[in-house]
Every structure is written in structure tokens, then in C-alpha cells.
Amino acid sequence: MDFFTDTSNIFLCAVSAAALDLCVLVLILIAYNEKKHAQQYWNRISCCMELSAPDVSYPLNCDEILIGRHASADIRLPDLSVSRYHAILTVSDGIWTITDIGSKSGVFVNGTLVTERILRENDVINLGNKRLIFRRRRNNNVH
Amino acid sequence: MYINTFLYIISCIFVLLSHSAMLLNIYFNGNAESTAKVIILSVAVLGLDFVYFIIMLMFKQRSYAIDFLLILILNMSVIFQSCFGGVHLSVKHYITCIASLAACKAGYIICKNHKWLQVQKKYIYLAIGILIVVILTLTGSRSMWINIGSISIQPSEFIKPLFVLACATSVAEQQKKRKVLCFYVVYENFALYGLTAVICLLQWWCRDLGSLPTFVGIFVCGFFLRICYPKAKFSKKTLITAGVILLIVALIALRFAPDYVQERLHTDIWSDKTGNGYQQSHALIAIADGGWFGKGAGYGDLHNVFAYENDIVFATISEEWGLLFALMVMLAILIMLAVPLINPPRSYYHSTMSAGVCAYFIMQMSLNIFGSCNMIPFTGVTIPLISAGGSSMVTSGFMVGMLIAAQSPEFKRPAIRQQRNARRQTA
Numbered sequence: 001m002d003f004f005t006d007t008s009n010i011f012l013c014a015v016s017a018a019a020l021d022l023c024v025l026v027l028i029l030i031a032y033n034e035k036k037h038a039q040q041y042w043n044r045i046s047c048c049m050e051l052s053a054p055d056v057s058y059p060l061n062c063d064e065i066l067i068g069r070h071a072s073a074d075i076r077l078p079d080l081s082v083s084r085y086h087a088i089l090t091v092s093d094g095i096w097t098i099t100d101i102g103s104k105s106g107v108f109v110n111g112t113l114v115t116e117r118i119l120r121e122n123d124v125i126n127l128g129n130k131r132l133i134f135r136r137r138r139n140n141n142v143h
Numbered sequence: 144m145y146i147n148t149f150l151y152i153i154s155c156i157f158v159l160l161s162h163s164a165m166l167l168n169i170y171f172n173g174n175a176e177s178t179a180k181v182i183i184l185s186v187a188v189l190g191l192d193f194v195y196f197i198i199m200l201m202f203k204q205r206s207y208a209i210d211f212l213l214i215l216i217l218n219m220s221v222i223f224q225s226c227f228g229g230v231h232l233s234v235k236h237y238i239t240c241i242a243s244l245a246a247c248k249a250g251y252i253i254c255k256n257h258k259w260l261q262v263q264k265k266y267i268y269l270a271i272g273i274l275i276v277v278i279l280t281l282t283g284s285r286s287m288w289i290n291i292g293s294i295s296i297q298p299s300e301f302i303k304p305l306f307v308l309a310c311a312t313s314v315a316e317q318q319k320k321r322k323v324l325c326f327y328v329v330y331e332n333f334a335l336y337g338l339t340a341v342i343c344l345l346q347w348w349c350r351d352l353g354s355l356p357t358f359v360g361i362f363v364c365g366f367f368l369r370i371c372y373p374k375a376k377f378s379k380k381t382l383i384t385a386g387v388i389l390l391i392v393a394l395i396a397l398r399f400a401p402d403y404v405q406e407r408l409h410t411d412i413w414s415d416k417t418g419n420g421y422q423q424s425h426a427l428i429a430i431a432d433g434g435w436f437g438k439g440a441g442y443g444d445l446h447n448v449f450a451y452e453n454d455i456v457f458a459t460i461s462e463e464w465g466l467l468f469a470l471m472v473m474l475a476i477l478i479m480l481a482v483p484l485i486n487p488p489r490s491y492y493h494s495t496m497s498a499g500v501c502a503y504f505i506m507q508m509s510l511n512i513f514g515s516c517n518m519i520p521f522t523g524v525t526i527p528l529i530s531a532g533g534s535s536m537v538t539s540g541f542m543v544g545m546l547i548a549a550q551s552p553e554f555k556r557p558a559i560r561q562q563r564n565a566r567r568q569t570a
Contacts, residue, residue, distance in 0.1 A: 013437060024475050024478055026154065027478075030207075030211070034206040034486060037205050038489075085318060
């Protein structure tokens with residue numbers, strides 16, 4: 001009788017453990033699936049925009065993009081005319097804004113010196129000697 | 144509404160299946176006086192599952208994986224707590240679980256728009272200040288508890304999520320630098336350092352040194368994410384300096400710790416089984432007694448030991464359900480914390496907030512599990528979402544809500560700033 005009780009206990013415990021394992025596994029797979037929806041939502045928020053230099057494109061993957069010469073900047077522009085932390089790009093309600101964060105050479109949008117400015121498609125941004133174009137994402141040459 | 148109906152139904156089925164397997168285990172193998180008690184427990188657990196599945200749909204989220212993991216873990220904790228010392232629904236724990244679910248949704252609503260939250264940061268500091276005043280004035284002499292009739296509240300628990308929010312920061316916030324002498328400083332960082340010092344002194348004064356590592360863990364996480372933002376380019380010099388400072392502070396703290404803490408640090412639990420080593424020795428014996436598959440639900444003996452349902456809950460679960468199952472429940476909690484790794488937050492504020500929540504969960508779990516296994520000194524903190532205790536459950540639920548908020552964020556400017564900017568644009 002003891003043997004029977006012990007065996008049924010082990011069996012039921014193993015079944016519970018297996019059910020829990022399976023459930024957690026399924027939820028992990030669902031989390032991976034939800035990642036696609038999160039990406040779609042982000043594409044809608046960011047309007048699939050990117051910053052493009054002549055030879056390279058920078059996708060805008062988060063809501064605050066730090067641009068500068070420093071190695072820890074999201075978009076690194078290795079040029080002495082660019083400050084270590086030069087400007088920041090932020091998005092709210094699907095609108096991208098560029099803000100000067102105390103740079104020495106300033107931020108120019110379409111040739112106008114700005115401290116904060118809402119960006120529109122195909123705006124040309126000048127940071128020191130570097131020239132970037134704010135445009136819709138293309139799939140080639142992504143940095 | 145859930146985007147994919149098929150996946151929603153699959154998730155519901157697997158959560159129900161998991162709880163049903165545990166309930167069947169209790170029905171066939173549990174220490175229940177009557178079948179009615181098992182039926183009441185089953186109705187309560189599965190009923191809460193169904194109600195939460197419906198409530199979930201009322202919130203427009205882009206990710207529900209954490210919600211499903213939360214209800215899975217919470218109802219497992221209801222089953223565990225209802226089996227200690229015989230099967231009967233633990234009504235008190237059931238109510239705290241419902242409160243925890245409500246707190247989770249409140250956490251989601253409050254934290255989903257980080258831009259709004261950043262504007263409210265001064266109120267977060269204010270709320271922590273009010274809680275500190277409440278602790279100093281309303282709790283008993285150098286204690287952390289407020290007793291209202293039969294209910295005991297631990298206000299210091301509510302400081303934890305607020306402290307996580309205070310530690311969270313954005314890239315723009317870290318760029319608001321002011322020149323002081325020849326250094327560029329961020330004033331908000333100094334406010335945080337001051338707040339951390341005040342909280343640590345409060346914990347010291349209230350003799351609640353068990354929670355101190357949790358606060359320090361959250362702060363260390365926030366601190367490193369502030370000095371190494373935004374791409375976590377860790378400078379070796381900074382890391383070594385910060386590590387050495389932390390070590391020195393820890394050594395000084397240990398040197399000047401009160402006598403009862405010093406005693407716990409040097410306790411041999413097996414030669415002091417009736418004194419300082421009472422709970423740990425019984426917990427270790429219970430884990431060994433339970434083995435891999437446990438004695439069976441309700442057949443444990445550890446419910447006779449003080450704080451069996453919170454401080455040494457890992458050992459109590461191991462004894463009745465087996466070490467394998469107890470470890471798997473902990474793994475389920477860790478996987479819930481790892482969801483932000485699968486779907487990384489899109490804002491730095493939500494990333495730092497998620498890191499703070501993970502620091503809170505991991506510190507609490509480590510202190511509880513390793514403490515009851517005698518691998519570190521016994522502290523008496525709870526395992527979030529598993530241990531009994533209203534304040535802890537509500538706090539943990541709120542923290543999970545913060546994780547959900549980071550998965551389903553909103554990117555909207557607060558109304559006032561939007562209007563000001565619109566005016567500036569027109570000008």
C-alpha cells in the first residue's frame with residue numbers, strides 16, 4: 001500500500017511539474033510571438049524613419065536617440081566638429097523632435113540654427129561637418 | 144483586446160491545465176479532511192483564473208505574456224498557502240492575491256507613459272517622504288509595522304516600488320547637466336543619492352536590516368545605469384572605483400552592525416537549534432525530508448515553525464511539493480522577469496525601471512532562499528508573489544505592473560508640455 005501511495009505521489013508530482021513546465025514554455029513562445037506585434041507598434045510610432053548619411057543609415061529603434069562623438073552615443077559621428085553629446089532625437093505621438101543638448105557647433109535643420117525642432121521627412125540636419133537626412137527607412141546599408 | 148485570439152485561448156488553456164494538475168494532485172494525494180475543501184479551493188483558483196482572463200482583455204496591451212505568468216504564479220501561491228498544515232482555502236492569502244492583481248493593473252496604468260511619469264517625479268519623492276514620516280510617527284518604537292485592529296501594514300514595503308521609480312531615468316534627464324566648479328553634475332542624481340542615504344538610515348533605525356540589501360540592490364542597479372548610459376559602455380576605472388566604494392561601505396556597515404546581526408552572521412545553526420538556528424535548521428531538515436517529489440500537499444510538519452508561510456516558505460513548499468517543483472516555481476518567476484529580454488523596452492526610462500524591478504525580485508528571492516538554506520545569514524524577507532503578507536503581495540503586484548507597462552508603453556507627451564511646444568512652433 002505504501003509503495004502504491006509513494007508511486008502515485010511521485011506520478012502526480014511529476015504530472016504537475018510537467019504541466020507547469022509546458023505552460024511556462026508555451027508562454028515563452030507567446031512572448032516571442034508578441035515581439036512581432038511590439039515591432040509593428042513601434043513602426044507605427046516611429047513612422048519607420050531613419051537618419052541617413054551618404055554611406056550609412058541609422059535606424060531609430062528607441063524613443064530617445066543620443067547623437068554625438070562619444071563611444072556611448074546611440075549614433076556615433078566620429079568627427080571633431082561634433083560634440084561628445086551633441087543632440088537628442090525624441091519621439092512622442094509619432095512626431096520626431098531634435099533638441100540641441102549644449103553642443104559647441106549647434107544643430108542646423110535645413111540650414112536654420114535650432115535648439116528644438118519637429119522633424120519632417122527629408123529634413124537635412126547638419127551637426128558640425130556631418131550631414132544627415134531624416135527620411136523613411138530603406139533596407140539597404142543599415143548600420 | 145488581444146491581437147491573436149488563438150494564442151490567447153492557448154495561453155488560457157495551459158494556465159488552467161497547470162492549476163488543474165496541481166488541484167488533481169491535492170484531490171488524490173493531499174491531506175484534505177473532506178472533498179468539499181478541495182472543491183472550494185478548486186472553484187476559488189479556477190474562478191480567479193477565468194475572471195482575470197476576462198479582465199485582462201479590458202486593457203489595451205500589446206503583450207500579455209507577463210499577465211499570464213502572473214496569474215499562473217499567484218494562483219500557485221494560493222494553492223501552496225492553502226495546503227500548509229492540511230488542505231483548506233487560505234482566504235486571507237486569496238484576498239491579498241486579488242489585491243495584488245489590482246495593484247498590478249494600477250502599476251500598468253500609472254507607468255505606461257514614462258514621459259508623464261517623469262513630469263511627476265517630484266511627487267514620487269514627496270510620496271516617499273510622506274511614507275518615511277508615517278513610519279517614524281505611526282509605527283511603534285523603532286518598528287516597521289502599523290497595526291489597525293487585526294490588520295498589520297508594513298509601510299516600508301510601499302517605499303520599494305516608489306524607490307524603483309525614483310531610480311529610473313531617461314537619457315534626456317541625464318543630459319540636464321549643470322557646471323559646478325569644474326564638474327558637470329546632474330542635480331537629480333544627487334537627490335537620488337540623498338534619498339538612498341535617508342532610506343538606509345531609516346532601515347537601520349527601524350532594525351529592518353533584512354530589507355536593506357533590497358534597497359541597496361535597486362540603487363546599485365539604478366546607479367550603474369546612470370553612470371553607464373545609454374549603451375552600457377562600462378568604463379573599467381568607473382566600475383572598479385564604484386565596486387571598491389561599495390565594498391568599503393559594506394565592510395563598515397558589518398563592523399558597526401547591531402549585536403543581534405553580528406550574532407546571526409556567526410551562528411552555527413546545528414549547535415544552536417533551539418536559538419538563532421531554529422528556523423534554518425528546521426527548514427533544511429524539511430527540504431531534505433521532502434526530497435525531489437515532496438511528502439504530499441498538506442503532509443508537511445514545517446507549519447509548526449514560526450514564519451513558515453513567509454520567511455521560510457521555500458522550505459515549506461519543498462517539503463510538501465518537493466524540491467523539483469519548488470525550484471520550478473522560482474524558475475517561473477525568473478522567466479517572468481526575463482520577458483523584457485525577449486521584447487526589450489523601447490525607452491531608456493522603462494529599461495531602467497525594468498532593471499530595478501528585476502533587482503528587487505532577485506534580491507528578495509536570493510535573501511529568502513539562500514537564507515533559509517543557511518548559505519547566507521537569515522534575514523526574514525519574503526519571496527515576492529509566493530510568501531503570505533498583504534503589503535509584500537500588493538508591492539510585488541505593482542512591480543509586475545511596471546514590467547507590463549514597459550512591454551506595452553505609450554509614447555505621448557504630457558498635455559501641458561505639448562501645448563507649450565505647439566505655441567513655440569507657431570511663434
